[in-house]
Amino acid sequence: MENGIHYRTCHLCEAMCGVAIEMRDGHIASVRGDRDDPFSHGHICPKAVALKDIHNDPDRLTRPLQRTAEGWKELDWDCALDLVARRLHQVRTEHGRNAVGVYLGNPNVHNHGALVANLPFLRALGTQNRFSATSNDQLPHMLANLEMFGHQLLFPIPDIDHTELLICIGANPLASNGSLMSVPDLKGRLKALKARGGELVVIDPRRTETARQADAFHFIRPGSDALLLMAMVNVLFAENRVDLGAAQHWTRDLELVRLACLPYTPEAVAQQTGIEPVIIRDLAHRLATTQRAVLYGRIGTSTQSFGGLATWLIYLLNILTGKLDATGGLMFTQPAVDLVTLGALSGQRGHVGRRTSRVRGLPEFGGEYPASTMAEEMLTPGNGRIRAFVTIAGNPVLSSPGGQRLDEGLAQLDFMVSIDYYLNETTRHADIILPPTSALERSHYDVIFNMLSVRNVAKYSEPLFQPDDNARHDWQIMLELAHRLERLKRGGSLGLRRELGWRALKRIGPDGLLDLALRTGPYGQPVGRLQPLLQPAVDLIEAVLPERHPLKHLTGLSPLDRRWQDLPKGLSLAALRDQPHGLDLGPLRPSLPDRLYTRDRQVHLAPRRYLEDLPRLYQRLSEPVGGHLQLIGRRHLRSNNSWMHNSQRLVKGPERCTLMIHPRDASLAGLANGDQAEVTSEAGRIVLPVEITEDIMPGVVSVPHGWGHTRAGTTQRVAQAHAGASINDVIRDNQVDPVSGTSVLNGQAVTVTRHANEQRRRA
Structure with missing residues (x-):
C-alpha cells in the first residue's frame, strides 16, 4: 500500500467510527480518527489501535493447519479444502445431514464478504443444527421485530441525536459504543443531549460508566426488568396517560395490553425490583409527558430469564407513549443496502418454532437453535447427534454458557474445522484450521450496522494491504468448501450451468454483489437491464442459489418511492469509492406504516407468544427475594467479547477481570480488596480477584465477559499472560428464556467464598 493517509471504517465494534490510517514504507505508522467522516467526526475509542495490533499479531495464523500426532502441520489450500469437504461429506453420508453442526461468531456481521458466503455455505452443509451468537445476545429484539412489525431485521433505533429524554435500562452504551444502536x-x-436541556436516566444492577453520566440512576435486581416495565405500562393505563400519537392508526390489540398489565401495580413489583413505587410512577410519567423521549434496553434486558417479555415491553412502552416512528423516539433506518426489503421480497421475513432441538425440545429461530444446546447435542447419544x-x-x-461442557463436547467429535486466524480455546479442538485474511486485507462495507445506525450513512473501504498470493479471504474459503460439498453430494458433477454459476459467484464476489445492491437499492437509480457483462453472470448465479434466496431478488429492487425523492440518487460502489470519508444520507425519518411487514400492515401490540408467558411473570411476584447472590456480566471499552485480548495495548493497565462485589456481601464472605474469590455454581467454579465497590447492588456480583484464557493448547501469548477467568464456566447452559430461547447470562445464582489458597495465606 502506498505511503500516505488511507481512510477506513473501524470494524471492531458496532459504532462504525471512521479512521485515518497513516502508512509508511508498507507499515502502519498511526491510527487516528477521521475528522471528515460525516458520522463519527474524528471520534475513535481506544480499541482503534488494535487494528494495527491484530494485523501485525505474530500469533495470527496465515496458513491452513492440520492436527497430527506430532502436532500441528501446515497444508496447502487445495489439500486442506479437499480434506475438509471429504470429511464433512463422510459424516453426512454415514450419520445424516444433521450430524454436522455449525456456529457463526460475532465477527461475521462486521464482514460483508462473510455475509454473502454464509448462505451458500450453509445450504451446502444442509444441516439443521445451526447456531450463532444471536441467542447469546440480541435474539429477543429480533423476535419482537418479527412479532410486532413483521420482519426480524426491522430494528427500531433510538433517535438519540434529537431526543430530550433517554431512559437506559440494562445497557451501558458508553462501554459498548451502542449495541443495536450504532453510535x-x-x-x-450525551453532552449534546444535556446541552439542549435533555436528561439521561439509567436503570441497572451496576452503576456503569453510562450511569455515572446520568442525571438519575436506579439500581434494579437482575431479571426483574419485565416487572418494572409492566408496572410502567400499568401506570399509563391507570392514569389515562396512553397516547399512541400517529401509531393509533396502525396498531391493534390495545385492550389486551390494558388487561394484561392490571396485576402489576408499582406497589406489587417494588419488592422484587428494588425500586420504590414513586420512582416507577415518575419514570412512566416522564416517558409519557416528554415529547421527544425514548426507552432503550440491551444486553441486561435481553439475556435474562424474562428477556423476551422485557424486550417486548420496551417496544410497547415507546409505542404507548407515542414515541414509535417519531423524531427523538424509536425510528427505523433506511440503509443503502436494504436487507429488510430484500428479505421481504424473497419471503424471508423470519420465523420461529418450525422445529425444535433434538434433546431439550427448544424452538429454533430463523433456522438456528439456541447456542445453549450445542454441548448437549454433541454429548447426548442418538440419531441426529452432532459428530x-x-x-x-x-x-x-468462552462466549457461550456451559463452557466446560462445550469443551467436553468438542473434544469427542469425529471431525471439526474452524475458519479462524487464531488457535484459541475453541479452535484448539479442530482437526483443520483454515485462517482467512486479516480485515485490513479485504474491503469493508457495514451491511448490518448501517441497519442499526442512529443516522443513515454509507461508506466503503478499499483493502489497506494486498493479501499474499497464498492467502484466502473467508468468503473464498466458504465458497470453495460449498462448491466442493455440492459436487460430492451430486456424485462429483454439477452440470455445466451450475458449474458456471459457481465460477461466476466466485468471480463477482461480495464487492460485485454490493455494487448491484447499492445500484438497485433505496439511493440508487433505475438501471433497467444491468450492464451487459454483469447480467449474464447474475443469471448464472441465480442457478446456484435456492429459489427463496435474498440475493436472487437484487435485480427486482427499485429506488425508494416518492417519499424519498429528496435524497441523493445514483449510489453505487464507484460513487462510494469517490467518497473515501463516506456519505451522509440523512437523519432517521418516519417510515410507518409503509415499512411494516405484518400481514395486516398493523403493529401487533399483544402477540400471543408474550401473553402466554405472563403467568410465569406473575409467579415471580410471589417468589422470595434474596437468599443468594446473582451474577451479571459487564463490558469494558477496551474489550469486545473474547477476541481482543491478544493486543498488549488493550490489556495493559489495572486488571479488569475482577469480581465486583458490594461491601456488605464482601464482609459476609470474609473478603477484602484484592483477595482471590471462588465463584461456584452447578456449572463449575472460577477463581478471580475481588474488587469491592458500592457501584454494584447488594446481592449482585459481576464478572466481565470473554476472559478465561487458561486452557492448554492455545497460542495467544498476550491473552494467556492476562488470562482472567471465564464467566461462562459458572453459567449453566440449561437456563434459557422460554419465550425466545436466549441464554440466561444475567441473574443466575452463584456462591462466593474465599479461595482456599487465600485462606491458607491469611492463616
Missing part, C-alpha cells in the same frame, strides 16, 4: 462518540452525543462441527470466527467455549 460513535456517545459521550459527545462434526464447523466454527466460523467464533470462540463459543
